[in-house]
Amino acid sequence: MAYTIKVNGVERTADVDGDTPLLWVLRDVFGMTGTKFGCGASLCGACTVHQDGNAIRSCITSIDSIGGSSITTIEAIGDTPSGAKIQKAWLDLEAPQCGYCQSGQIMSAAALLAGNAHPSDNDIDEAMSGNICRCGTYSRIREAIKLAAGENAVKQGG
Known part of the structure; x- marks a missing residue:
């Protein structure tokens, strides 16, 4: 399914399963490799991004949970x-x-x-x-x- 999310002020679309972690959408689909994979279980913080200004762990945040939120990454x-x-x-x-x-x-x-x-x-x-x-x-x-x-x-x- 296609999901459109706002990343660093730009709307981007990813054709992925809804349970795909935001981390992998950012890195593998959008090519934004500044956000790192560390543990995959929200324990290390390497994958931290902002969702509407709040720090979240992108390794456990599914793309279908983003909705109309604004995501900010290290790139911006x-x-x-x-x-x-x-x-x-x-x-x-x-x-x-x-x-x-x-x-x-x-x-x-x-x-x-x-x-x-x-x-x-x-x-x-x-x-x-x-x-x-x-x-x-x-x-x-x-x-x-x-x-x-x-x-x-x-x-x-x-």
Whole structure:
């Protein structure tokens, strides 16, 4: 069956079974390989995308559940205010090591900042708890989120 969904502001159509995970539609049908496969069971966060601004795991989200929602992937997160701040902070602090989990990490962090401009350490821990980094760059990730949260004050002051 053909499903039309809005991805990064563009309507796209995929002729797939309704229970096909969004992850595979993005990667295999639309050729958008920035969203990664990690575990296939919503445990690692590598496949995180936004559905109407909320972080979701695309490996367990079926294409038929998307409906009229808007999907944002790592390819377009830099076009959002929180995504642009997070991406800049990630680069400034060299947060990634191997980089495999980073698209999911960035998507979760951008959703956090979009809903909470000044998160506490507890807020960060809670929002990022579903994202695993095998390289263990958690402290750099936390610092990048804090830098992104304070970026406006830094830019305005200097």
